[in-house]
Amino acid sequence: xxxxxDVIIVGGGLMGSSxxxxxxxxxxxxxxxxxxxxxxxxxxxxxxxxxxQGRPIHQLPLANRxxxxxxxxxxxxxxxxxxxxxxxxxxxxxxRPELVGSMEDYAANARMEGLDLExxxxxxxxxxxxxxxxxxxxxxxxxxxxxxxxxLAAPAFARxxxxxxxxxxxxxxxVDAQKVGEDFIVTAADGRTFRAPILLVTAGxxxxxxxxxxxxxxxxxxxxxxxxxTEPVPYAIxxxxxxxxxxxxxxxxxxxxARGNIVLGGSTRGPSFPDQYRAYVExxxxxxxxxxxxxxxxxxxxxxxxxxxxxxxxxxxxxxPVMGPSATTSGLYYAFGFSGSGFQIGPGVGETMAEIxxxxxxxxxxxxxxxxxxxxxx
Amino acid sequence: xxxxxxxxxxxxxxxxxxGTRAAQACVQAGVRPILxxxxxxxxxxxxxxxxxNFTRPYAKLYGSEAGRAQALHETFNGLKSAIDYRPxxxxxxxxxxxxWTASATYADAIPFDALLLCTGATDRLMPVxxxxxxxxxxxGGSQVALKSQAVSIGHNVVFMGSGPLLYLVASQxxxxxxxxxxxxxxxxxxxxxxxxxDLLAVPSVLWNGVTLTMKLKxxxxxxxxxxxxxEIIGNADSGVSAVRFRTGAGTEQDIVCDAVxxxxxxxxxxxxxxxxxxxxxxxPGTRQWLPERDSDGRSSVAxxxxxxxxxxxxxxxxxxxxxxxxxxAALADLGLPVDKGEMTSLRGxxxxxxxxxxxxxxxxxxxxHQASQxxxxxxxxxxxxxxxxxxxxxxxxxxAKEANRAKAFSRVGMGRCQGxxxxxxxxxxxxAEADIPIEQVGRLRGQAPVKPLTIAIGxxx
Numbered sequence: 152x153x154x155x156x157d158v159i160i161v162g163g164g165l166m167g168s169s170x171x172x173x174x175x176x177x178x179x180x181x182x183x184x185x186x187x188x189x190x191x192x193x194x195x196x197x198x199x200x201x202x203x204q205g206r207p208i209h210q211l212p213l214a215n216r217x218x219x220x221x222x223x224x225x226x227x228x229x230x231x232x233x234x235x236x237x238x239x240x241x242x243x244x245x246x247r248p249e250l251v252g253s254m255e256d257y258a259a260n261a262r263m264e265g266l267d268l269e270x271x272x273x274x275x276x277x278x279x280x281x282x283x284x285x286x287x288x289x290x291x292x293x294x295x296x297x298x299x300x301x302x303l304a305a306p307a308f309a310r311x312x313x314x315x316x317x318x319x320x321x322x323x324x325x326v327d328a329q330k331v332g333e334d335f336i337v338t339a340a341d342g343r344t345f346r347a348p349i350l351l352v353t354a355g356x357x358x359x360x361x362x363x364x365x366x367x368x369x370x371x372x373x374x375x376x377x378x379x380x381t382e383p384v385p386y387a388i389x390x391x392x393x394x395x396x397x398x399x400x401x402x403x404x405x406x407x408x409a410r411g412n413i414v415l416g417g418s419t420r421g422p423s424f425p426d427q428y429r430a431y432v433e434x435x436x437x438x439x440x441x442x443x444x445x446x447x448x449x450x451x452x453x454x455x456x457x458x459x460x461x462x463x464x465x466x467x468x469x470x471x472p473v474m475g476p477s478a479t480t481s482g483l484y485y486a487f488g489f490s491g492s493g494f495q496i497g498p499g500v501g502e503t504m505a506e507i508x509x510x511x512x513x514x515x516x517x518x519x520x521x522x523x524x525x526x527x528x529x
Numbered sequence: 530x531x532x533x534x535x536x537x538x539x540x541x542x543x544x545x546x547x548g549t550r551a552a553q554a555c556v557q558a559g560v561r562p563i564l565x566x567x568x569x570x571x572x573x574x575x576x577x578x579x580x581x582n583f584t585r586p587y588a589k590l591y592g593s594e595a596g597r598a599q600a601l602h603e604t605f606n607g608l609k610s611a612i613d614y615r616p617x618x619x620x621x622x623x624x625x626x627x628x629w630t631a632s633a634t635y636a637d638a639i640p641f642d643a644l645l646l647c648t649g650a651t652d653r654l655m656p657v658x659x660x661x662x663x664x665x666x667x668x669g670g671s672q673v674a675l676k677s678q679a680v681s682i683g684h685n686v687v688f689m690g691s692g693p694l695l696y697l698v699a700s701q702x703x704x705x706x707x708x709x710x711x712x713x714x715x716x717x718x719x720x721x722x723x724x725x726x727d728l729l730a731v732p733s734v735l736w737n738g739v740t741l742t743m744k745l746k747x748x749x750x751x752x753x754x755x756x757x758x759x760e761i762i763g764n765a766d767s768g769v770s771a772v773r774f775r776t777g778a779g780t781e782q783d784i785v786c787d788a789v790x791x792x793x794x795x796x797x798x799x800x801x802x803x804x805x806x807x808x809x810x811x812x813p814g815t816r817q818w819l820p821e822r823d824s825d826g827r828s829s830v831a832x833x834x835x836x837x838x839x840x841x842x843x844x845x846x847x848x849x850x851x852x853x854x855x856x857x858a859a860l861a862d863l864g865l866p867v868d869k870g871e872m873t874s875l876r877g878x879x880x881x882x883x884x885x886x887x888x889x890x891x892x893x894x895x896x897x898h899q900a901s902q903x904x905x906x907x908x909x910x911x912x913x914x915x916x917x918x919x920x921x922x923x924x925x926x927x928x929a930k931e932a933n934r935a936k937a938f939s940r941v942g943m944g945r946c947q948g949x950x951x952x953x954x955x956x957x958x959x960x961a962e963a964d965i966p967i968e969q970v971g972r973l974r975g976q977a978p979v980k981p982l983t984i985a986i987g988x989x990x
Contacts, residue, residue, distance in 0.1 A: 188934060195937065230926075302937040306927060382945050382981060410913075410940075415984075432977065434622040434629040438636055441984045452988060455981035457945045 154318060156180040158508060159337050159347040161325050161361060162354035164194035165494065166486045168308035169220075169501025170351060172227075175315035177509035182345055183309065183317055184337065186324040186357070187428060190305025193355050193493065196430075196462025197376060198404060198416040199301045200391055201495045202239045203266050204293040205257075207471070210496065211264035213515050217499030221299065224498075229314075230307040232299050233408065238390035239296035242276070242447070245288045250395055254291045268293050282388065282448040291395075298391050298406045301494060308498070325354075328364050330480055349508055351484045356425045356465030358473065358487030362522065365480045369525040370468055371488050375423035375430030375461035376416060377440050381454045383411030393417070394447055403443040405451070413451065418443050420491070423463040430461040466490045467525075474500065474520035475507070478527070484508060485522055536560055537863045538640060539856075540628050542620050542801060543647035545573020546845050547837025547852030549605050551645045554856035556611040558865050563613040563639060565620055565630060567980070571605045573649055574669060575845045577676045578602065590676060592701065593737045597845070621978035623805040626832075631978075636987040643832050643859040646802055647852055648839030650795035654950050655690070655715075655899050656917075658907035659761030660791065664769030667950075668792035672698045681707035683788025687772045689713040689758055691893040692794030696741040703748045710786050712745060713774055715793070716893045717755035727888025730881050734846070753777070757899070761789055793895050795842045796953060802840070803975030805833045811968040814890055815842070816897060817953065818972035824876050826855030827862075834859050847882030850875050900954040901961030909958065910951040912944020920955065921962055930963035932956055932971045945981055948973045 158174055160167045163185025171183045201221055203214040220227065221234050243250035251270075258268040269292045276290045277283050283290075313319050320339075327338040328350060335350040352361045356373040386409055393404035394417075403417040418440035423430035437459050445452045467473065470490040477483035486504050493500070499515075506513045539555050541548045544566035555562040570578040576598040579585060587595040608614075615632065622629040627638040652667035659665070664683055666674075668690065671682045675698075685708050688699040699712045721728075728735045745752055755777030762783070763769040771783045802820040803809070808829035809818045819841050826834045836855035837848035854875040857867045903909065905918025923939040924930060932955070935941060941955045942948025948955070952973050960967040 188931075306938070310927065381984070431624065434624050434627075434638065434977065437622075437977070437982075438987050441986055442988075444984060445988065452983070452985040454984050455945075456978060456984060457981050458943070458947065458976050459978070460976060 154182050155346045156182040156318065157347060158182070158349040158351060159184065159335060159345050160351045160353055161328070161337065162352065162357070162487065163189040163305070163309060163319065163321065164192065164353060164355055165190060165305040165308065165497035166489070166500045166504070167351070167353035168305045168312060169498045170353060170486070170504045171312035171317040171319070172308050172315065173502045173505035174508065175312055175317050177505055179509060181312065181317040182347065183312065183319045184323045184325055184339070184345065185319070185321045188321050189309040189319070192462045193464040193489070194305040194497065195301050196378065196460055197301050197464070197491070197494045198378065198414060199298045199406065199494060200239070200404070201234060201299050202293070202296045202391060203495065204239050204261070204268060204291065204296055205241055205393070205395070206492070207519070208260045208264060209516055209519055211261060211266055213496050213499045213503060215265055216502060216515060217496045218295070220498035220502060228307040228311045230303070230310065232303045232307050234297065234299040235409065236295060236297040239293045240276070240280070240290045240390050240392050241395045242283065242287045242290040242392070243395045244286045244401070247396060248288060251289050254289065254395065258291060266293065267295070280390070282450050284446055284449045286446055292390070296391065300408070304497070308501070325361070328361055330482070335482065349482045349484070351486065351504060351508065353486045355487050356423065356463045358465060358485065362473070362477070362485060365477055365483055367477060367479055367522050367526045369473055369488065369522065371465045373423045373425050374420040374464055374466050374491070375432070376464060376491060377419055377421055377432055377436040377459070378461060379415040379437060379440060379456040379459045381413040381415070381451070382457050384413070384454060386411050388413065392447065400439060401443055403440055403447055405444065405448070413454065415440060415444055415456070421461055423461065425463055428463070430463050432459040432461045464491050472520050473522045474504070475517045475522065478523045537642045539563070539643045539645070539859065540565065540639060540641040541645045541647060542628070543573065543649055543837070543839065544568060544571040544605070544614070544616070545647060545649050545837060545848065546576060546601055547647035547839070547848040548573070548645070549601055549608070550849045550852035551647060551836060551856035552608055552612050553604055554853045555860065556608055558860045558867070560860065560865070561612060563615065565615050565618045565628070567617065567619055569617055571616070572598070572602060574673070576601050577673065579677060579679070583679065585679065592704070593740070594845070601849070619980055619982070620801060621980065621982050623801055631982055631986055634983055634985045634988045636990065641832070643834065643863060644805065645834045645836060645855055645859060646805070646839055647837045647848070648798040648801055650797050650838035650842055651949055652792035653794050653796040653895065653953060654791060655793055655896060656903060656907060656909050656951060656954050657758045657761055657791065658904055659763055661908045661911050662761060662763035662765065662768050664763065664788040665761055666788065666790045668694045668698050668790050671790035672701065675701055675705055679705070681705070682790060683786065684708060685710045685786045685788070687711050687713060687784055687786040687789045689772060689774070689789055690792045691716040691896070692792065693738055693889060693893070694792060694794065696738060696745065698790060699750065700741045700744045703745060703750060709745070709748070709750045711751040711753065711784050713756045713758065713772070714752065714754045715756055715758065715896045717777060720894060721892040724888040724892035727884050727891060730884040730888065731846070734844070734885065794889065794893055795838060797839050797841055799839065800947070800975040800979040802828060802833070802835055804977055804979070805830055807833060807835070809972060812841070814887065816895060816967050825858035825872065826851055827858055843879065843882045843886045847879055847886070850878040850882070854879065897957045900957035903958065909955055910941040910944060912946050913940040915939055915941045917958060920958060924959065924962050930959055930965060930970065932959065932973050935959055936973060942973050947976065947979070
């Protein structure tokens with residue numbers, strides 16, 4: 152036996168790292184197990200949007216909880232994760248005027264959940280943000296959203312958790328998990344075992360491998376985001392920008408970091424290979440992304456990209472995570488399958504899961520995320 | 530009627546000595562290869578051709594290597610109608626059996642049966658405090674200025690570093706009439722004596738080196754051996770004003786200059802091999818990770834071949850041999866008849882140059898210890914403006930001691946050069962700081978695009 156604790160967390164991304172931090176806040180002892188290094192896949196390679204706008208309305212309480220944590224992240228973590236509350240704009244194009252109505256409906260519903268959005272015409276947008284192209288019809292501006300650095304966030308949460316006493320094992324691949332009596336016994340590839348009465352699975356695209364061991368297979372699909380970054384240019388673009396459209400190809404977004412580089416994302420996703428621990432950017436996806444970026448902001452065509460990357464993300468068929476208690480096994484909890492949209496809510500997920508585990512309940516609605524939606528026959 | 534067989538699709542990347550000889554071998558075998566090159570003209574770096582309207586003779590441009598340069602250029606001229614030559618074309622990614630290219634904003638994806646990567650080399654640089662000031666160049670960069678545009682990088686130039694290129698470029702500058710103030714070699718003279726047995730593997734090249742040194746001395750250039758570079762003094766507005774160094778005897782000295790050319794021999798451009806998913810292995814002799822290949826140039830990936838200095842630094846003469854050898858291996862693998870005896874002889878040539886290269890590594894050792902001695906306020910990564918102190922601080926804060934992890938946290942190697950110029954020194958600094966062997970630091974994963982790619986790509990298609 153290599154270690155016993157109150158809670159074992161399998162998966163050292165943003166969800167697992169922040170859950171470890173908040174579980175320590177509840178006084179529970181925590182062992183966090185990570186196959187590779189903390190935050191190297193979905194948590195570290197995503198776009199870095201700290202955006203509530205555009206999330207399902209039922210998710211906004213969770214997103215609001217998360218934004219409160221992002222705002223105090225520097226004090227909480229003792230590290231700068233480059234969080235900037237610099238606004239977020241979602242725009243639609245002239246060939247989809249019906250989306251203006253959708254934006255208005257969304258804004259009305261979001262306001263009831265405490266998220267204030269301002270609808271702006273294309274011309275007013277271009278006056279204020281001259282980089283928008285002529286195809287942009289209108290936008291919805293969220294002044295209180297923003298962005299942060301994914302490469303830094305999860306490791307900073309993990310370091311803060313470790314300072315509070317969480318035990319973190321990197322390079323620890325889990326090959327088996329079972330409940331024996333009152334305890335879960337979790338076994339690593341090198342034979343080490345870990346024991347705890349509570350097991351939290353925050354293993355992203357690998358989550359199904361563990362939930363299946365407890366009779367709860369879920370239809371998760373691994374994919375990888377298509378990301379690019381430009382050379383640094385003078386800092387001029389404050390808000391994060393994204394496109395609202397039913398077409399995946401048109402769904403591009405960008406943000407400028409204080410250092411000056413502009414991060415580009417979206418349009419398509421590539422394949423990723425959890426077994427090989429690799430994800431690749433398909434060159435045609437980069438070309439497609441850049442084409443749609445030019446439509447959104449033609450002047451970006453004068454810049455160069457200097458790097459592309461991807462990572463391993465787990466997607467659910469309804470784009471909603473599996474989050475909450477297991478239906479088969481007491482003491483077992485899940486928080487994975489965030490379907491490319493987990494970064495902003497990540498710290499809120501960690502805090503909510505810690506609350507569910509420590510107190511047995513939460514005010515945050517988690518009904519849409521129940522694992523039973525995939526495992527119970529209709 | 531016999532079914533017509535499609536000619537195999539061979540792509541060669543790079544039109545230097547390796548790529549040119551590879552193309553020649555293909556044409557002789559009846560194959561019309563596609564030759565992709567970033568340059569405006571063929572020749573690569575070492576045999577870089579001057580612009581069309583320049584008229585300097587071969588002897589003036591290439592010195593002792595004039596004959597080889599001319600022979601290579603003439604071979605290329607003769608091949609032009611038999612190959613699909615695409616100059617000013619960047620290969621920015623390799624995936625799915627295709628080479629992805631960009632030529633201005635024109636994008637293409639070209640499938641291949643065999644891919645020969647003859648990507649050449651860039652300078653191996655050791656950062657020195659102040660190396661970000663205007664007037665600091667790499668040795669290769671200073672040579673390009675002279676060869677291509679017939680200009681010097683400054684009025685009073687210091688050459689600093691080590692390796693054969695240090696003496697070659699300094700003497701080319703002297704020959705061209707530039708004022709070379711000093712040559713500062715970090716290698717002690719004694720290292721050259723110890724390396725003699727290996728260097729004698731190719732006596733003519735050794736003799737070239739001796740001649741260069743004599744030429745510099747005759748021209749009155751101060752040559753210091755066994756120095757430690759301390760600082761390039763200057764400021765952001767007016768650039769370089771002096772170089773400060775410690776002599777082999779231990780005294781500090783300043784030399785007034787307005788430009789400095791630096792480098793410690795070369796490093797291979799291996800990013801495309803990495804994107805093609807070739808396996809890499811640590812090479813203790815050069816303290817670098819290099820793509821694995823067999824004696825003929827086959828990489829670990831079927832259909833991908835590596836030749837010239839882009840695979841391992843063995844010099845231009847070796848590149849001509851290994852380029853031809855890799856092409857013959859590719860043609861043989863494609864089922865075409867090749868001269869097995871010639872392949873054996875080429876393998877022998879490459880082996881001889883490899884021995885010479887080992888001698889060079891001994892004569893001009895990479896001063897790895899200088900990375901760990903970089904002062905905290907010295908910039909390590911120029912693209913991202915990260916200092917040695919920044920990296921050390923982040924290592925202490927995060928515990929990062931793997932190259933990609935340190936990059937993710939500190940931005941070292943994350944800029945437009947993707948760690949080409951700072952990556953090797955950063956790895957040395959990480960190894961020293963973490964007190965681990967350099968191979969445990971790992972290597973920076975290659976990421977597309979290997980050079981900056983315009984967002985306007987495909988705009989006019």
